[in-house]
Amino acid sequence: xxxxxxxxxxxxxxxxxxxxxxxxxxxxxxxxxxxxxxxxxxxxxxxxxxxxxxxxxxxxxxxxxxxxxxxxxxxxxxxxxxxxxxxxxxxxxxxxxxxxxxxxxxxxxxxxxxxxxxxxxxxxxxxxxxxxxxxxxxxxxxxxxxxxxxxxxxxxxxxxxxxxxxxxxxxxxxxxxxxxxxxxxxxxxxxxxxxxxxxxxxxxxxxxxxxxxxxxxxxxxxxxxxxxxxxxxxxxxxxxxxxxxxxxxxxxxxxxxxxxxxxxxxxxxxxxxxxxxx
Amino acid sequence: xxxxxxxxxxxxxxxxxxxxxxxxxxxxxxxxxxxxxxxxxxxxxxxxxxxxxxxxxxxxxxxxxxxxxxxxxxxxxxxxxxxxxxxxxxxxxxxxxxxxxxxxxxxxxxxxxxxxxxxxxxxxxxxxxxxxxxxxxxxxxxxxxxxxxxxxxxxxxxxxxxxxxxxxxxxxxxxxxxxxxxxxxxxxxxxxxxxxxxxxxxxxxxxxxxxxxxxxxxxxxxxxxxxxxxxxxxxxxxxxxxxxxxxxxxxxxxxxxxxxxxxxxxxxxxxxxxxxxx
Numbered sequence: 001x002x003x004x005x006x007x008x009x010x011x012x013x014x015x016x017x018x019x020x021x022x023x024x025x026x027x028x029x030x031x032x033x034x035x036x037x038x039x040x041x042x043x044x045x046x047x048x049x050x051x052x053x054x055x056x057x058x059x060x061x062x063x064x065x066x067x068x069x070x071x072x073x074x075x076x077x078x079x080x081x082x083x084x085x086x087x088x089x090x091x092x093x094x095x096x097x098x099x100x101x102x103x104x105x106x107x108x109x110x111x112x113x114x115x116x117x118x119x120x121x122x123x124x125x126x127x128x129x130x131x132x133x134x135x136x137x138x139x140x141x142x143x144x145x146x147x148x149x150x151x152x153x154x155x156x157x158x159x160x161x162x163x164x165x166x167x168x169x170x171x172x173x174x175x176x177x178x179x180x181x182x183x184x185x186x187x188x189x190x191x192x193x194x195x196x197x198x199x200x201x202x203x204x205x206x207x208x209x210x211x212x213x214x215x216x217x218x219x220x221x222x223x224x225x226x227x228x229x230x231x232x233x234x235x236x237x238x239x240x241x242x243x244x245x246x247x248x249x250x251x252x253x254x255x256x257x258x259x260x261x262x263x264x265x266x267x268x269x270x271x272x273x274x275x276x277x278x
Numbered sequence: 279x280x281x282x283x284x285x286x287x288x289x290x291x292x293x294x295x296x297x298x299x300x301x302x303x304x305x306x307x308x309x310x311x312x313x314x315x316x317x318x319x320x321x322x323x324x325x326x327x328x329x330x331x332x333x334x335x336x337x338x339x340x341x342x343x344x345x346x347x348x349x350x351x352x353x354x355x356x357x358x359x360x361x362x363x364x365x366x367x368x369x370x371x372x373x374x375x376x377x378x379x380x381x382x383x384x385x386x387x388x389x390x391x392x393x394x395x396x397x398x399x400x401x402x403x404x405x406x407x408x409x410x411x412x413x414x415x416x417x418x419x420x421x422x423x424x425x426x427x428x429x430x431x432x433x434x435x436x437x438x439x440x441x442x443x444x445x446x447x448x449x450x451x452x453x454x455x456x457x458x459x460x461x462x463x464x465x466x467x468x469x470x471x472x473x474x475x476x477x478x479x480x481x482x483x484x485x486x487x488x489x490x491x492x493x494x495x496x497x498x499x500x501x502x503x504x505x506x507x508x509x510x511x512x513x514x515x516x517x518x519x520x521x522x523x524x525x526x527x528x529x530x531x532x533x534x535x536x537x538x539x540x541x542x543x544x545x546x547x548x549x550x551x552x553x554x555x556x
Contacts, residue, residue, distance in 0.1 A: 017542055033325050034357045035370040041327035047311050049319035050540045079312045092381065096313040099377055103370065165539075165546040202546055203539050261443075261481050262328045264295055268443040268480055 001030070001037075002063075003073040003108035005101050005141075006045055006056050007087070008117035011155075012078035013045040014054020015201060016209030021053060024244055027251045029060040030073040035103040037073050039255055045076030053209040054078075055155070056114065058216030059223075061243040066224070072111075075104045083120040084133045089140040098144045110147065112223050113138075116155040118180070119205060122162070122170035130179045138190070149189050151226065153219050154180050156195040158207060165204025184228055191222040193229045213240050253278050279308070279315075280341075281351040281386035283379050283419075284323055284334050285365070286395035289433075290356035291323040292332020293479060294487025299331060300522055305529045307338040308351040313381035315351050317533055323354030331487040332356075333433070334392065336494030337501075339521040344502070353382045361398040362411045367418040376422050388425065390501050391416075394433040396458070397483060400440070400448035408457045416468070427467050429504065431497050432458050434473040436485060443482025462506055469500040471507045491518050531556050 006012055029040040040060070043051035060072050077097040079086070087093050101110065121130055138152055156177045161170040184192035198211035207215060214236045218229045233239070248256070254275065261271040284290055307318040318338070321329035338350050355375040357364070365371050379388060399408055416430055434455045439448040462470035476489035485493060492514045496507045511517070526534070532553065539549040 015540060034355060035374040036357070038326070046324040048316070050537055077312060079314070092313040096381070103374070201540070202542055202544075204546060206540065259328055262293060262479070262484065264480055266480075268482060 001071045001073055001108040002067075002111045003075055003104045004056070004059070004111060005075045005097065005104075005113045006054070006078050007097050007113065008078045008115050009082045009120055010048075010078070010080035010205075011119070011207050011212075012054060012056075012114065012116040013047045013076070013080055014043060014052050014056070014212055015050060015206035016053030016212040017201070018042060018052050018209070020209040021213055022244055024057045024061050025248060025252050025256060026061060026064055027249055027255070028064045028071045029057075030071060032073060032075045032100060032104050035100075037107075040074060041259075044074050045078050047076075047078060048080050053212045055116070055212050055216035055219055058213045058240060058243065059114065059219045060216075062217055062220035062239065065243040073104060073108050075100050077101075078116075081120060082117065084117060084126070084130055084137075087117070087137050088133070089137060094137065094140070097141070101145055105145065110145065110150055113141065113150060113152045114155075114219060115152060118157050118173065118176040119161065119167070119170050122157065122173040122176050125172070127172055127175040127179050130176055131183050134179075134183055151223055152190045153193060153222050154184060154190060155193045155215060155219065156180055158195045158198050158200060158211075160198075160200040160204065163204065165200075165202065167200065167204035170205070181228070181230075189226075191226065191228050193218045193222045194231060197232045250278055279349045279351055279386040280345075280389045281353055281382045282334065282337070282389060283353045283375065283382075283391045284332070284356050285371075285375050285391065286356045286393050287360045287398055288326075288356070288358035288483075289397070289485050289490075290332060290334075290392065290394040291325045291354070291358055292321060292330050292334070292490055293328060293484035294331030294490040295479070296320060296330050296487070298487040299491055302335045302339050302522055303526060303530050303534060304339060304342055305527055305533070306342045306349045307335075308349060310351060310353045310378060310382050313378075315385075318352060319537075322352050323356050325354075325356060326358050331490045333394070333490050333494035333497055336491045336518060336521065337392065337497045338494075340495055340498035340517065343521040351382060351386050353378050355379075356394075359398060360395065362395060362404070362408055362415075365395070365415050366411070367415060372415065372418070375419070379423055383423065388423065388428055391419065391428060391430045392433075392497060393430060396435050396451065396454040397439065397445070397448050400435065400451040400454050403450070405450055405453040405457050408454055409461050412457075412461055429501055430468045431471060431500050432462060432468060433471045433493060433497065434458055436473040436476050436478060436489075438476075438478045438482065441482060443478075443480065445478065445482035448483070459506070459508075467504075469504065469506050471496045471500045472509060475510045528556055
């Protein structure tokens with residue numbers, strides 16, 4: 001089994017509205033809860049009651065499409081509202097990420113680290129120290145987890161920032177983006193993914209669900225091709241369609257039927273009938 | 279700040295349907311996520327996408343009513359479907375609970391451990407070894423967390439078990455209940471809480487939301503009075519009314535307004551108007 005670490009702030013955790021995009025239900029995508037794997041259902045990174053669709057879902061769906069028969073596990077450690085300083089290596093978020101990754105690595109091979117953070121550092125000149133701080137975090141992660149050449153996929157901040165809502169104050173997002181690109185260009189195994197063309201929820205700071213799905217495809221391409229994705233891919237919608245809109249397996253149909261029963265959406269008798277017909 | 283550890287299986291995690299009971303919104307109730315505290319919103323123990331209302335919400339609301347000005351933090355570590363063997367002290371669930379409790383205890387005083395587990399041991403004669411296994415777990419918890427006389431509040435299994443749905447096979451639930459009572463009677467600081475009169479969701483195994491709320495009140499009474507609660511309390515509904523149905527503070531109204539915006543239930547302009555009027 002392969003695994004992927006999710007770290008950063010709210011747009012890594014995911015705030016896309018669940019009902020705005022087709023569900024990803026794929027038994028080969030797992031997520032970590034209480035140190036153990038289970039089949040993935042969004043929200044994956046439940047850092048807040050408002051958590052929703054993140055880029056990790058479509059990243060994993062793309063991976064599954066191109067890695068038949070294999071499983072991928074997502075390790076959710078992103079924390080809404082966290083600054084780069086909140087991720088410094090003596091603090092709780094970093095320690096928690098190490099612990100969760102170690103749980104996961106007991107029976108999986110970590111193949112990528114996904115990072116998206118920076119809204120909370122897009123003001124007050126914070127970009128000036130971002131590069132060095134990011135470097136310290138990544139080096140410590142590699143060291144603590146004994147990783148050699150695992151890729152860090154780092155996402156840019158959205159062009160909708162600095163304008164309205166909770167994103168209003170993020171006026172220096174473009175300067176953070178420049179630091180992210182510079183960092184990726186300076187380091188092997190670090191790849192930047194652009195947020196160009198992506199859009200936000202009404203709060204003006206959180207990527208909407210459709211954008212998160214596209215972002216996940218871009219993250220996957222950076223991972224797969226081992227290079228920056230600096231412009232949107234031409235066929236993002238088609239790729240999403242082909243990695244998500246696939247017939248359910250019997251296990252997936254059973255999972256959905258059990259979920260319906262457990263959530264009171266059907267009676268036990270209806271559930272039994274469904275299961276018999278699978 | 280005080281804190282409370284939640285361990286066990288799905289009825290500790292909570293599967294009550296959120297929309298069936300009044301919301302608990304109380305800024306003095308916190309929950310642990312990514313090793314850090316945040317204001318509580320149900321589901322507290324997000325072990326599964328189907329997680330919902332648990333007994334911990336009303337336990338904490340009762341505690342707040344009787345401990346003015348103080349804060350209580352909930353540490354969610356319960357795992358759906360886990361057997362007593364899954365909690366043995368060399369396994370992941372136990373290790374995770376220790377890690378989470380240690381994060382919490384960096385800035386809180388652990389005042390109680392809430393346990394509810396046993397559906398998954400209500401068949402095949404598993405009750406015969408339950409007492410010893412539970413003892414090993416509790417002793418190890420006390421030892422690892424350096425706890426002296428912290429109370430363990432342990433809940434009985436529902437009388438609806440052994441009849442229908444996913445509860446059909448739990449035919450020996452009453453024998454597990456006897457072991458739980460015997461364990462409580464044999465040990466200082468361990469108190470049993472009856473599930474008598476509580477009822478289940480359509481799946482026949484999970485306590486419904488109303489029952490979870492009542493169960494939490496009973497757990498609180500066992501904690502407060504330091505004795506078993508072996509029959510339902512007479513005034514459970516009134517107690518729930520008085521600990522939950524209280525006017526929101528300004529912080530709570532802000533929290534709810536921000537949640538509405540972030541979930542797309544209002545526009546940024548409506549949000550600003552709301553905030554101005556608070």
